[in-house]
Amino acid sequence: MSEQPVLHVDNVSKRFGSLVAVRDVSLTVGKGELRAVIGPNGAGKTTFFNLISGFFPPSAGKIIFDDRDVTRLSAQQRVKLGMGRTFQITEIFPELSVFENVRVATEVANGYGLRPWLSKTESADLRRRIDEVIAMTGLSARADRLVGELAHGDQRAAEIAMALALRPHLLLLDEPTAGMGDQETYEITQLIRKLHKDSNLTIVLIEHDMRVVFHLADRITVLDQGKLLAQGTPQEIAANEAVQAAYLGKAA
């Protein structure tokens, strides 16, 4: 893990009317790092995530991605710069097959979004890349199934596959194990771990399941009531009294 930051969030805040959902939060994620953002319900995790991915702009503060100020850029522009994300409630194209889901993501990533046709080599390369991404997420056997008919865990994997097809420098995962049973949680955790190790992918994830967080994360950021409560390695966070009081004490 080198210390060249991929993502630097500098004192961002987000207000919705009189509600301050996120208050002066900073965070720096190095290349190849896997960072978990945790916090009790209503801590502002999802809002914070939406600020990073450009779902809406912050009320104050700056977001630097790959040495570029992206604070005012739209979600689409950030995707172009290499930010891929998944959602807490799986966002997929349910009536398309796994292959078709990944195909459209790959086509867009390759800059073919407006193309009326592809050359033979382009479509062969595209095909290879689609198969590669599907294989990375372990969905090869189910490539022709409709995503809407898959088990929840596989839908998640398909969503991650779409994000990977964009060749992201930074992968944002919003509660990847939300609503999953033990077996599915285990599988998706293994998948994230494999992507992180094999591709040295930089990942920021929000997660509720503490087993997953402590198993995966290089560093953990704890939010509470919109504020930064603590930041550190899993060991440091486990030993942090303020965190235990605010969160672990209640949850675990």
Next chain:
Amino acid sequence: MRLAVVAGMWILLALAPFWMPFLGGYTALGTRVLVLALAAMSVNFLLGFTGVLSFGHAAWFGLGAYGCGLSLKFLAFSTPLGLLMGTLLGGVAGALLGALMVHRRGVYFAMVTIAFGQVFYYIAFQWSSLTGGDDGLRGFARQPIELGFLRFDILHDDRAFYYFVLICFAIIVSIMGFILRSPFGHTLIAIRENERRARFLGIPIERHIWIAFTLSCFFMAFAGSLYALVNNFADPRGLHYSLSGDFVIMAVMGGMRSFWGPLLGAVLFEVLQDYISSVTVNWMSFIGMLVVVVVLFFPRGILGLVRQPRAA
């Protein structure tokens, strides 16, 4: 299997002038059905494959009809030029106004499309010196097609005109199918399926919807131009939102998620109208009942039934 069905459909269409009389049909009805089917498929290009409901698409259809008619009346006695002018008039108008509309979604989009459509309706209605107003635009007729070595007398020979329209239909429908199978077409289906996901794949949603809208307007205007040739006449009703509604009904009845659904819808709509209206003037209430039945029991339309059920 699917290929065999599509091939069978083309054979049926190609032989229509020969088998229709036995079922009480006539060639001119077949021609009309093809033109309206093309319009319904153009509406469905947007509705079924981009997920955007336009309730004012008759505007581009009617502009196509007026463009074609005016060209034949004032510019030159040329059918191809008429088709070109009609398509350009409706398509370009659609492209320009579409740029203002695509930032709206759902019901708001549908309302804006109706509003713009009605603007053209009233212009055509009021500007009688050019358009003939409520009486419609008359005094033009489709002209025989001269290919040098061949001459299609589409004006006097119903069958020749049917085949001319069928060839036009085949060309436009092939273009639609080609676009939907392209990477660009895949992005449209992605937008229909899940706009938020599509946005976070980096697809510029508004631009893609605008392009789909514009293409759909050009297809629609072409269908409208053909419609002017069918009747040798164009009138404000061709621009009215109730006609837009008819096209949406055809698409929904036939099955808006299937490529050929609107063709089946148009056949049903027109044939039923033709038969029932000879019995009662209230033919629309029968069609209305049929639509209610289809929407309640087969929400995916008639062709949605035939195809295997997809994800819940």
